[in-house]
Amino acid sequence: MDIFGDLLMGLSIAITPINLLYLLVGAMVGMVVGVIPGFGPSAGLAILLPVTFGMDPTGAIMMLAAIYYGAMYGGTITSILLNTPGESATVASTFDGYPLAKKGRAGPALVMQAVASFVGGTVGVILITILAPMFAQVSRSFGPPEYFLLAMMGMLTLVVMIGNHWKLGLISALIGFALGTVGVDLESGQGRYTFGSAELIGGIYFIPIAIGLFGLGELFYSFYVGMHRSGSGGIVQYDKEAEFWPSAHDWLSTRMTMVRGSILGFVVGVIPGAGATIASLMAYSTERSMSKTPEKFGTGEMAGLVAPETANNAASSGAMIPLLTLGIPGSASTAVLLAAFMLWGLRPGPLFMEQNPELAWGLIASMYLGNMILLAVSIFAIPLFVQIIKVPYRLLGPVIVVICALGTFSVHASFIETYLMFAAGIVGFFMRLYGFSPAALVLALVLGPLAEEALRQTLTISRGSGMIFLERPASRWIIAVTIMLVIVLPLMSRFGKSAGEAEKAGT
């Protein structure tokens, strides 16, 4: 297949003025959607889908896709400034993004996240261009056994996240697993801990929990430590004159982080169901275990922000692969895109790219342009966004409460979920106070049900035999990679550390 010919053809379609306009609108809307906590790209896409009726399908799908990946840019802004992830894929960006802002480096953090997003997004699109046909084969070999093993691999992230207070971290994770069991059991159809409530049939969704724990929990804690009394100044000290552009050290120290984050994110994104959230968490923990200074992670390390940011953008590109090559949506957002394809009478499947080359390659080409637009928009808009943190906390606090509540409610228009968010906020405050790990709780809530379902499906298929994991080639690969990660990562970090110490000793 002549990839460059196809790409040029796609570019000629994407670059028409009207399509560029759609792209710009999509990118801006995506950023705004990303900035609003809880209002994720999937909800944004679903609500804006009807607006695109009557538009030309190519332009409309370019615009919808731009909303999807644009949200990854916007979602980090609140992660950094308010410690409130704008959407689930930017949860990991709070770990070091917010401490950076607290240290007065909000400007460089925001610039670096925009650059990291651009690098991740662009590397992702380049990889789509080259690898689309090949990855179709990879995602095709994933069944329940592979999903289970993948979730197990994700649990490794948990070990990293639990950190130093392992007992408290473990309890946090167990609470997450426990919450994950609520809802109708997929296998038997029986309700678990639903108490007859129709609202709980679908289980506890992790978005309200994450918004509550991170957004409200942090807010309550800030009030607890008396931040609202510090009359002038916002949450964090930020002086625009002092520092806006990242330092040379920021750039140099994160070069390889961007490469690693992009590739890891893309690979995880391609695997249906894994998605940008897991990609960003995995990238964070990988970066931490490979770092010479893992103890600095969580205190405002630039690599700790760059890793999840490149990964979530690369993953959102990667998720387009199963969508375009198999018609399988890898995430909630790509599921809405799939619905959009079907609304226009397009038939997603393995023949989609062959039958609709203009649309498929136009979309891919538009993603190159879209990422450039988003980089420019982000950097120009940063001075505007950082004004948020100049607002005194006593004024900002109530606004955050409203945004959290509105954001949660907008996802499913559910009061129960909104109450859950407030409850999680109170729990989050105490977790913060006593050193528990909200991140471990959220990750366990995401991975727990995934692992349980996949394991039970696997064992139903194999009639209870665990050998199925060794019989399937794809499973064997994942087991090998997991074992490698378990053995190699700590070793590497040890080598890294001793190399760092040797350097210090030498000077």
Place this chain on the structure above:
Amino acid sequence: MFNIESNWMRSGFFAALIAVPVGLAAPAVAQDVYPSADQKLDWTIAFGPGGGNDLMARTIIDILTKYELYPGNISPQNRAGGSGAVGWGYLYGQSGNPYGISTTSGSFVTTPLQADTPWEPSDFTPVALLATDDLVLVVNGSSDIQNIEDFIAAAKAKPMNIGGTGTVNVDFIVPSLFAEKAGFEFEYVSFNSMADQTTALLSEALDAMVGNPGEILGMIDSGDLRPLVYSGDSVPEGLEGVPTMAELGYDIGVSMPRGLILPPDVPVEAQEWWIATMKKVVETPEWTTYIKTNTLTPTVIYGEDFRTFLTETKDGFEKVLRSVGAID
């Protein structure tokens, strides 16, 4: 969202503006005629935007508006939550009000079986069943099984793994009833979504699966999936040559109802008005396109027959689910 009526000052103002000319033109008895142009139709969509139920509701509303079949304003509201329990619960609370309306889908039957809802499907005033969601049984395109006879023979020799979405769902009921009639046993593997089960089948973890044809026609065309049998009365476009279960002599008589309902105990004039109107709606080219693009089976039943259909479907589901212990 932009509900002008909720602003009493503005609506009062408009009403005053409109009332003068209308008052001159129309006699006072217009008040008693259903539907009144002054009354807003409160259209409940029991699911979020973008889903199957939402799409059907908005398609009908577009047709009603385009052909000027409904005289007043229609206000569609997404009241999602609890697999439809919230939205239909809201409609149930409007007993007797002819200006409340909603569309049904599979959950209309299955949610009351799973959760403690105060309502049953047959409590509502039935307007019409418009279409049914039917399923196609497929195997991997690289499988040795070429047709349904091969499949039944192979399944009798060694129980197969068949995937579907959810357990308290037509995806489980259809293969269960089919297997019972055709005389084979199988393991049902439950998935959260069509995408998950398709991946599982392509990765050769599953032997077969059931699904709505619309989502997998692309893969059937490309030869990645092979269709064996269809559960509806007649096969949709794209599945020509595939036998139906009834043609094989294994008629299971179960499908997911997509219809239209009013709150309980609505005056019979309102029910009749909607039946007459829906007869016009299903004749429009827009409706034909909707049925085709979503590969639904156009099964049209009106009024009390729809209530009977709902009761029978619910009883059928209950029996199968109880026999496997999914509900008690």
